[in-house]
Amino acid sequence: VFKRFVEIGRVAFISFGPHAGKLVAIVDVIDQNRALVDGPCSGVRRQAMPFKCMQLTDFVLKFPHSARQKCVRLAWEKENINEKWAATRWAKKIEAREKKAKMTDFDRYKVMKAKKMRNRIIKHEMKKLQRLASKKGKKPEKPEKSEKPEKPEKAQKSAKVQKAQKVQK
Amino acid sequence: AAGEKKPGEKAPREKKRGKKKTGEKKPAEQKPSQRAVGEKKKKIKRHHASRNPVLARGIGRYSRSAMYVRKALYKRKYTAPETKIEKKKKEKPRATIIKPVGGDKNGGSRVVKIRKMPRYYPTEDVPRKLLSHGKKPFSQHKRRLRASITPGTVLILLTGRHRGKRVVFLKQLGTGLLLVTGPLVINRVPLRRAHQKFVIATSTKVDISGVKIPKHLTDAYFKKKRLRKPKHQEGEIFDTEKEKYEITEQRKSDQKAVDSQILARIKKVPQLRGYLRSTFCLSNGVYPHKLVF
Numbered sequence: 001v002f003k004r005f006v007e008i009g010r011v012a013f014i015s016f017g018p019h020a021g022k023l024v025a026i027v028d029v030i031d032q033n034r035a036l037v038d039g040p041c042s043g044v045r046r047q048a049m050p051f052k053c054m055q056l057t058d059f060v061l062k063f064p065h066s067a068r069q070k071c072v073r074l075a076w077e078k079e080n081i082n083e084k085w086a087a088t089r090w091a092k093k094i095e096a097r098e099k100k101a102k103m104t105d106f107d108r109y110k111v112m113k114a115k116k117m118r119n120r121i122i123k124h125e126m127k128k129l130q131r132l133a134s135k136k137g138k139k140p141e142k143p144e145k146s147e148k149p150e151k152p153e154k155a156q157k158s159a160k161v162q163k164a165q166k167v168q169k
Numbered sequence: 170a171a172g173e174k175k176p177g178e179k180a181p182r183e184k185k186r187g188k189k190k191t192g193e194k195k196p197a198e199q200k201p202s203q204r205a206v207g208e209k210k211k212k213i214k215r216h217h218a219s220r221n222p223v224l225a226r227g228i229g230r231y232s233r234s235a236m237y238v239r240k241a242l243y244k245r246k247y248t249a250p251e252t253k254i255e256k257k258k259k260e261k262p263r264a265t266i267i268k269p270v271g272g273d274k275n276g277g278s279r280v281v282k283i284r285k286m287p288r289y290y291p292t293e294d295v296p297r298k299l300l301s302h303g304k305k306p307f308s309q310h311k312r313r314l315r316a317s318i319t320p321g322t323v324l325i326l327l328t329g330r331h332r333g334k335r336v337v338f339l340k341q342l343g344t345g346l347l348l349v350t351g352p353l354v355i356n357r358v359p360l361r362r363a364h365q366k367f368v369i370a371t372s373t374k375v376d377i378s379g380v381k382i383p384k385h386l387t388d389a390y391f392k393k394k395r396l397r398k399p400k401h402q403e404g405e406i407f408d409t410e411k412e413k414y415e416i417t418e419q420r421k422s423d424q425k426a427v428d429s430q431i432l433a434r435i436k437k438v439p440q441l442r443g444y445l446r447s448t449f450c451l452s453n454g455v456y457p458h459k460l461v462f
Contacts, residue, residue, distance in 0.1 A: 101459075101461065102461055103461060104371060104372045104373065104461055104462060105323075105325070105335075105371045105372075105373065105449070105460070105462050106323070106371065106372075106373040106440075106441075106444055109440070109443070109444045109447060110440055110444075113440065113443065
């Protein structure tokens with residue numbers, strides 16, 4: 001049921017508070033509600049932090065409890081947590097949310113145009129397939145054909161979305 | 170007594186200066202002239218205290234004529250008195266004017282006063298208004314412009330017949346209104362005035378650095394014209410007033426002149442033309458306070 005546990009070395013994401021948005025490693029547990037926490041590579045000083053504001057990630061580091069900051073840093077850099085974090089979907093979603101909030105009016109327009117174009121392409125292909133399917137009559141090949149070509153469509157879609165994101169940047 | 174002291178004090182000072190003057194004439198010729206000038210300046214600067222000691226507030230010791238003598242005004246005549254000839258020669262402003270009068274037997278003309286006596290005297294005088302301070306008329310008000318609005322900014326109009334349209338800002342006019350243009354070919358907004366308060370400034374800017382806006386585009390140019398000469402005829406008063414607004418040739422030519430410069434710059438930015446063509450609208454889940462413009 002539970003996959004992520006509070007343990008020494010667990011990397012946690014701080015969801016609110018003064019250090020919101022940063023990653024820390026749990027160094028020690030103080031009591032039921034607080035942990036000693038340290039984020040040498042993310043700019044968080046070694047401090048006590050309530051569990052409530054932490055959200056556990058999938059990463060665990062290896063260092064003994066109450067290890068000093070240098071050890072935590074070494075472990076962090078050895079595991080390359082910063083890069084691994086940036087590659088997770090979680091971090092990407094956060095980034096996308098931030099970008100969306102920063103969109104200016106012009107950017108919103110450009111995204112709208114890109115989306116429209118993409119949807120048009122998809123619809124076009126779908127219609128083509130539907131026409132083919134209806135022409136050939138009630139043959140069992142219908143569902144297969146409609147599913148397979150969608151994947152190359154997705155590749156095109158992602159290209160459009162990337163364009164939109166680049167435009168946003 | 171106080172008045173008397175000061176002339177007494179001044180006298181020995183003058184004497185000293187006199188001595189200095191004569192003593193130091195020899196060293197250089199420039200210096201005495203400079204000093205003379207300096208002293209003249211000093212003399213002019215030194216205003217004598219009042220030679221009329223105060224007995225009570227508003228009451229002086231000496232009469233007007235006594236003061237005339239004490240101040241030596243008989244010595245201080247700067248203009249010659251006006252002779253009778255000069256007085257006669259002085260041109261007085263015209264008091265009457267001769268106007269032609271129509272009609273057969275009216276004699277052709279009348280002599281009419283230019284400045285007439287008032288035709289009504291109110292029974293009660295208007296009370297004097299208290300002094301106010303800092304109340305300026307509109308023409309002298311300070312005009313402010315939001316920092317987010319600079320020449321070339323794309324604005325979103327919120328009121329008026331062009332609401333929701335995105336428009337390019339050109340400059341702020343004398344009354345504080347913003348001069349704005351579509352450009353016309355893009356969104357049918359002509360050179361127009363917009364109010365700062367009813368406009369959203371986006372962060373999108375068009376580079377209008379070299380664009381020359383004709384100088385005759387002022388508030389008077391854009392002001393609405395109203396005819397006021399119905400000649401008191403009961404019927405058909407509404408017809409004579411301008412119902413339909415007609416676009417003058419001058420407006421068209423000005424529009425062209427400005428737009429041609431701006432369109433070139435708009436074309437350089439990709440998708441900007443389409444952006445200006447579109448209108449702004451809110452939909453579900455879109456909250457203006459959360460939007461970044």
